[in-house]
Amino acid sequence: MSAKPKLYYFDGRGKMESIRWLLAAAGVEFEEEFLETRDQYEKLLQGGSLLFQQVPMVEIDGMKMVQTRAILSYIAAKIDMYVGGTDDLMGFILMFPFLSAEDKEKQHAVIVQKATSRYFPVYEKVLKDHGQDFLVGNNFSWADVHLLEAILMVEEKKSDVLSGFPQLQAFKARISSIPAIKKFLEPGSKRKPVPDDKYVETVRRVLRMYYDVKAN
Template sequence: MSATLYYFDGRGKAEIVRLAMAAAKVPFTQVDIKEKQQFETLRAEGKLIFGQLPMVEYEGNHLVQSCSIARYFASKGNFLGSNEQERLKVDILFEGTRDFNTAFMPYGFLGFKEVLDNAKNTAMPRYLPIYNFILSRNGSNGHLVGSKLSLADLGLLEVILTIEELLGEDELKPYPEVQNFLKVMKSNEGLASYLRSDLRRRKNDERYVAEVKGVLY
């Protein structure tokens, strides 16, 4: 069954949801929220429990909270770990990627160069060595936990793709395991198809920032 994602015409907090659906091979379309009235209508219809986006309509449900939605679709793809110990590791490492990703989320909203400079000076030196070590410790299969794709991998992929696009692949050279991880993720059929498709939204730019502010404020 196809899902419908409601979000702004950008990546933002919906990108981890898109990655999870793509990896789980759940077909989806997106309704771009570009006008305040669209947003207010969703709220008035009671589809946004906390008055926030993203929201996914799927099998009669209105799914909200980006990490909860991602976990839901990760469960569909069996990406949450094969046993209790793996499930714990996946959840911990996924939450770590959310903290890492936070450094890039204000890109454009709090400046472009300013956000990237802050991420380079704080988040990247903190998190990249950790994930490089975890990948190394787990072996050379290019996954954070076990021997197959997990939600933790999807969370890290989101951040690494951002670094590659906004700062360049050279930033990853000191982290060979992370570089290998990126190659492995890009070879995944579902993820590769998504990354080539029109479903992947553009990076933040001035137009996107203006659209979001126009809807919310």
């Protein structure tokens, strides 16, 4: 990658966080432009940068790329089966900040239930069966980065969620100790905190998204 990639998104996690994770894991430094006003968004639209009128958008290697999966696929090899499963789990989490208080209580239980009964058992078995350090072969990949991101997000909902998954506990410790990942997990990195009310309000204001989001 010739110049530093430039990321266009909100000052929060959302769909850009997976891209930040992967760039960090690859040791690639990047810059960010945070969307805070409708005018910024309109400028990107009028400039033709947002093919589907959506962010995230990343300037990389002379291209302006949209669609999270396309960006991630460009940065890393395609390991779609495991990444797709992790995406499904993360889908229950990403809209959580936008739910009503009542729906958040319901969705909290759904997230923990889905993680512990559907998704984590699959990865636990994969790691146990092949006895290697990473999900695919014995090479560090996007699938490992994405799974660690999901594990940490679910742990924000239930801190002991891995108590019944010894392979995933070891996996988490192993991936977290990789120097580039360890650096990204340290305070002061570009990893974003749990979405707060300010983040939700900014997203709604910029995208004019005032409808209620329902729990899964």
